[in-house]
């Protein structure tokens with residue numbers, strides 16, 4: 520199967536079937552931001568190191584700047600916009616970031632939250648060390664991480680309830 | 681990124697056929713190295729052959745006492761596999777410390793060794809665990825596979841299908857990670873096989889290699905102090921913005937000592 524320079528791709532994003540046109544070389548993050556206008560997913564680097572762009576692809580945390588949009592065709596993507604309930608109440612992990620001041624400028628936050636949710640779903644019990652290890656691919660230039668770690672521990676505990 | 685044609689072959693034969701008929705095709709596994717390289721326009725393949733749908737490249741099995749790991753197994757799958765954590769915990773531990781969780785969710789063992797980054801972790805494991813690289817054409821001993829800086833014995837279009845590892849009595853891997861990327865500044869894999877100890881080093885030189893001086897000394901006396909006592913030559917080690925050759929030589933010594941202690 521070859522994909523033409525600009526083909527239509529169909530996938531599920533945040534529970535909705537969507538379609539849009541993308542070149543083979545279009546990155547998933549650009550497709551989400553520019554085509555679907557879901558600008559909550561950020562781009563913080565061009566070396567695949569910062570994690571601002573993390574989304575879930577079929578339930579797995581990936582750096583959407585390092586996945587092609589065509590690779591998500593027919594699959595399920597969840598972004599930061601897909602976390603809150605329809606009535607606007609925040610996901611427990613978002614709520615924990617709010618309560619524990621887990622953000623300052625907020626640029627890294629979408630990726631932090633998406634990574635943290637996958638981490639919270641792992642079977643192993645979370646300790647501050649495990650959280651720090653789990654966030655190794657997410658860089659924050661503001662907070663110094665302390666409150667992010669507190670937020671992830673609290674968010675994970677809330678998710679387990 | 682330059683334009684390319686994207687292919688998603690359903691099986692091995694189709695993948696190899698597309699590679700051989702394309703002008704300058706590249707296989708795409710996890711994309712964790714290839715996509716950033718393409719973004720920088722340091723690579724511009726005419727065709728990308730996505731291996732994601734090729735089932736034959738997946739799966740981790742026991743093959744007559746050796747562990748066979750499919751080339752498209754992600755680092756996360758290797759780290760979590762009951763077979764690997766049970767039989768070769770040092771290899772599962774190595775996989776669990778590559779990069780970060782999102783990199784481990786996509787990056788694959790086949791992509792890592794085909795790329796042959798001098799600071800990649802897996803090459804040290806392949807050398808110390810007397811591995812064989814299985815391709816669509818042949819089996820290549822790890823010793824013959826890594827041939828230089830980012831170079832391997834793979835021919836153009838040759839596809840790695842699996843890696844087969846020997847299971848030693850004891851093994852351990854220790855690395856001093858680059859604090860930003862987690863690539864190895866120096867990583868040492870020590871394995872005690874029935875026929876002797878193998879020690880392989882990655883991250884420090886132009887490509888991963890065995891260190892016979894450590895092997896001979898440890899065969900005589902397998903202790904951390906013995907490892908620490910082996911002189912590591914600076915000659916041939918890399919100096920770059922991350923570390924000098926002298927610092928890397930020192931790290932090899934420390935990592936070797938720690939790996940022996942962890943066996």
Ligand SMILES: Cc1cc2nc3c(=O)[nH]c(=O)nc-3n(C[C@H](O)[C@H](O)[C@H](O)COP(=O)(O)OP(=O)(O)OC[C@H]3O[C@@H](n4cnc5c(N)ncnc54)[C@H](O)[C@@H]3O)c2cc1C
Pocket residue numbers: 566567568706707708709710711712713714715731751752777778779780783786787788789790791792794795797799800801802838839840841861862863864
């Ligand atoms: C932020 C970051 C941190 C990282 N940290 C580490 C680290 O600590 N340690 C480490 O070892 N690595 C690290 N890596 C690299 C990572 O492990 C990559 O996953 C790996 O180097 C490439 O694997 P891939 O599956 O992503 O391959 P790709 O990027 O898809 O491909 C890499 C190359 O291999 C070729 N290829 C892929 N599969 C095959 C095959 N089956 N047969 C033949 N050729 C093939 C491709 O054509 C391409 O040339 C890091 C990467 C990033 C982005």
Ligand code: FES
Pocket residue numbers: 561562563564565566567568569570571572573582583584585
């Ligand atoms: S934008 Fe994806 S890792 Fe930085």
Ligand code: FES
Pocket residue numbers: 621622623624625626627628658659660661662
């Ligand atoms: S809050 Fe500003 S980068 Fe993290």
